[in-house]
Amino acid sequence: MVRQPRSNVRLWRWRRNPLRRxxxxxxxxxxxxxxxxxxxxxxxxxxxxxxxxxxxxxQQRVGRQAVSAVLIENARGKPSAGAADDHRVWATVRWTAPDGTTHTGQTKVGPDTPARTRVTVWTDRHGALTSKPASHQxxxxxxxxxxxxxxxxxxxxxxxxxxxxxxxxxxxxxxxxxxxxxxxxxxxxxxxx
Missing domain, CATH: 1.10.287 (Helix Hairpins)
Structure with missing residues (x-):
């Protein structure tokens, strides 16, 4: 049996014919x-x-600023094995907000970092800890x-x-x-x- 090529009528819906509904x-x-x-x-x-x-x-990049903070306690513990982060641990730090008030909070630092070590944290306009903003790229x-x-x-x-x-x-x-x-x-x- 010879197979006939299928004819393809372009734009058939737009053409007039008696079978068009x-x-x-x-x-x-x-x-x-x-x-x-x-x-x-x-x-x-x-x-x-x-x-x-x-x-x-x-706006996040403009509204956030890097602040120097001091570790209050020794950073202890091991990074969680299941975490997809940069192998850091949580530790308590103290920093001074732009209005002069002192704040404390938790941030991630390298494991076994001793107390009184200076670390850089990111704060918002009110002095609260926040994540590091994305770079322009x-x-x-x-x-x-x-x-x-x-x-x-x-x-x-x-x-x-x-x-x-x-x-x-x-x-x-x-x-x-x-x-x-x-x-x-x-x-x-x-x-x-």
Whole structure:
């Protein structure tokens, strides 16, 4: 048996023909709108996310400052084996806030660091301990990655919505087709049901 090549009629939903249904036209417009929305929406969502993340990380970098602190106690203990950190342990430190008040808190230091050792900690505008802010390069990388991820998620949501809409249209077409066959079968003298 010789296999015939399959003919592919491009843009068949847009062409006039007696077999084209109204749902075919609706589906064509939905696909066109979904492609445009996925491309433009994904791009805009990614760019907006990138800008927001970069601004947030820049504000953190401006609002946090490195302060010299003193270890109150010897750092003891072993780093947890399951932790994905830099093998440091928690210890109590004392530092002076920008308003002149003295604060104490917990920070991570190297294991077996003796008391009265000076360490650098990061504080916010109120003098409370906080994490070290991301550098400018780290902020750009994080912002870019989150922007790409947001764009991909947006694209996936649009594609998922389009697939669900097409499934609904297919189900409706099959119901209409079954009803048409039932009417045709009755006209030919067959039994329905």
């Amino acid at each position: 109204r749902s075919d036209i609706v589906e064509a417009w939905i696909l066109l709108a979904a492609c445009i929305l996925a491309l433009v929406g994904g791009l805009l969502a990614g760019v907006a996310t990138r800008g927001a993340v970069e601004r947030n990380l820049d 780290e902020a750009q990388l994080q912002a870019a990655l989150l922007g790409v991820m947001t764009g991909v998620i947006t694209l996936g949501l649009v594609a998922g919505g389009t697939c669900a809409t097409r499934a609904f249209l297919d189900r409706r077409r099959m119901e209409q087709w079954a009803a048409d066959w039932a009417r045709t079968d009755t006209r030919w003298g067959g039994k329905t049901g």
